[in-house]
Amino acid sequence: MSAQATPRAAAESTRGFVEVADRVFVARYRQWDVNVGLVLGRHGAVVVDTRASDVQGSQVLDDIRRLGRDIEVRHVVNTHVHFDHTFGNAAFDTATVHAHDNVGRTTEADAERIKAAFRADPGAGPEYGYTERDAAEVMATVVRGPDRTFGSNATIDLGDRVVTMTYAGRGHTDGDVAVLVPDTDVMFLGDLVEESAHPSFGDDCWPLEWADTLSSHLIQAADRTVVVPGHGRPVDGAFVGRQRDEIAAVAAVIRERRLGLGSLEEALRAPDPRLPYPLDDLGSAIRRGWDHLTPPTP
Numbered sequence: 248m249s250a251q252a253t254p255r256a257a258a259e260s261t262r263g264f265v266e267v268a269d270r271v272f273v274a275r276y277r278q279w280d281v282n283v284g285l286v287l288g289r290h291g292a293v294v295v296d297t298r299a300s301d302v303q304g305s306q307v308l309d310d311i312r313r314l315g316r317d318i319e320v321r322h323v324v325n326t327h328v329h330f331d332h333t334f335g336n337a338a339f340d341t342a343t344v345h346a347h348d349n350v351g352r353t354t355e356a357d358a359e360r361i362k363a364a365f366r367a368d369p370g371a372g373p374e375y376g377y378t379e380r381d382a383a384e385v386m387a388t389v390v391r392g393p394d395r396t397f398g399s400n401a402t403i404d405l406g407d408r409v410v411t412m413t414y415a416g417r418g419h420t421d422g423d424v425a426v427l428v429p430d431t432d433v434m435f436l437g438d439l440v441e442e443s444a445h446p447s448f449g450d451d452c453w454p455l456e457w458a459d460t461l462s463s464h465l466i467q468a469a470d471r472t473v474v475v476p477g478h479g480r481p482v483d484g485a486f487v488g489r490q491r492d493e494i495a496a497v498a499a500v501i502r503e504r505r506l507g508l509g510s511l512e513e514a515l516r517a518p519d520p521r522l523p524y525p526l527d528d529l530g531s532a533i534r535r536g537w538d539h540l541t542p543p544t545p
């Protein structure tokens with residue numbers, strides 16, 4: 248998600264890691280209802296996303312230790328730049344942090360933006376499952392960006408299995424990657440897909456490109472693929488296809504309005520039965536889509 252964007256149903260927190268496929272685990276946490284992945288191999292473990300603060304990242308490490316195996320986390324992958332997926336990186340001091348090039352480029356600015364948003368409104372967000380203490384921990388976190396970035400694809404070799412990271416274009420942000428464990432058909436899609444709320448269109452989203460990005464990722468998914476969203480319960484490829492179509496519907500309405508004669512202010516206010524999500528949650532999508540369709544002035 249982006250900042251305190253979309254309210255979501257109270258998380259059905261799992262309180263710890265649950266195995267969703269052979270040595271692939273997911274933990275779902277109450278604060279911001281965020282998912283963290285864990286992939287075990289012969290040469291250590293990969294953690295996918297790290298929660299919203301260094302304190303929360305340490306709690307992830309505690310939950311990993313609680314699995315009772317001798318697990319060494321050697322790699323962290325950030326699915327995208329947002330704080331609720333990256334601010335826990337600092338807790339994984341022996342791991343290499345991987346992310347898309349654009350995450351490396353925007354980490355610092357995005358961190359400042361979110362800290363400023365919390366400073367301006369540090370109040371607890373019960374609908375997001377966080378307390379004032381959680382917000383204080385976000386603001387106090389010394390942010391650690393990626394150590395290793397990539398443009399299109401990268402692979403982590405765990406000895407007996409690999410974990411692949413794929414970039415297929417912009418969507419929720421300009422740096423969303425899919426993390427795949429090919430021998431188990433599990434795919435982590437970050438906030439390109441959400442289950443416990445509709446997709447989050449923040450002021451860094453790419454609404455007109457998002458659906459195509461999801462289509463590209465879906466090529467790698469089979470019917471039986473378990474898709475772990477950034478927020479909410481694991482879904483399947485059919486769910487991702489439906490959400491892709493909803494995002495394409497949002498893009499179609501934005502294009503139609505931009506090519507019509509109306510103003511941006513009218514576009515932001517006009518209801519349309521084809522819009523699958525509340526108009527109030529689409530302000531950034533409409534504004535950004537409008538800009539992306541406006542030719543640059545020479």
Ligand SMILES: [Zn+2]
Nearest residue numbers: 248249329438
């Ligand atoms: Zn996000």
